[in-house]
Amino acid sequence: MTVDEFNANEFIRNQNAYPTGELLRYAGKHVAWSGDGTTILLAADTGEELIDLSDSRLPPDEFFVLSYVPADWDGKHDRPFRPAPIPAGSGSNGAAP
């Protein structure tokens, strides 16, 4: 894909459909998405490395989008909040130990 063919909404829709399990493989990596958002073309540990890789491995007119896959995703807010039970006799519930 070239820069003139780029469609951001198509890119986002395809990226949203990218399998989460596949994306997990790139956690903590800098990645280059294909211009249509369907594939990850390159991955590197640092942004500088990714720029070097894109220069050496991709054709000059290839359109791609630089991104980063966070390594510290957290699903803790998915669970309903239930405070841990207070151990009996700990005194932290206001009751005398």
Next chain:
Amino acid sequence: MTFTLTDDPLVNTATNNPTRRQPRPLIPLLVAGPNGRLWPVRGLVDTGADEVLFPDYLLKGFGFAAGSGISRGTSGVGGRSQVVYHPVRLEIRAAPNDRVAWNTTVGFTQLAHNVALFGVAGGLEFFHTTLNVIDNHLGLFPHPTVPLAGPCVAPHAPFPVP
């Protein structure tokens, strides 16, 4: 122009299992420096950010001379950091015929998750912005005050930076 929201996967770090998708206003920002090379980067539309910021590793791809640019300390949610400012050509594009490009000054610094922040100064100040999570879209409508830039002919073609 309107954009579909990005669904970022969230993962339970204890089990390493994906749990759900989080809708976020992440859009591709097309940015070019003095060497004219166009770098498309994912950016978060951030109404709480005072300015447009890019991760500093991108400085390598723009052709800025080492040590150039105005440096300033700034503080944000993640703490205090040093930001280097450079003039760039910035473009957002929803579709091939639905796009706007302008000349502006942006900052480069170390950013959490290495995602660019499309904040107010140099970015959102030129747009009427709407976020509709229910209908899953972001609206960015250029204001007449946007300092429009000429077309960027090709990814490697140089262009004048003010």
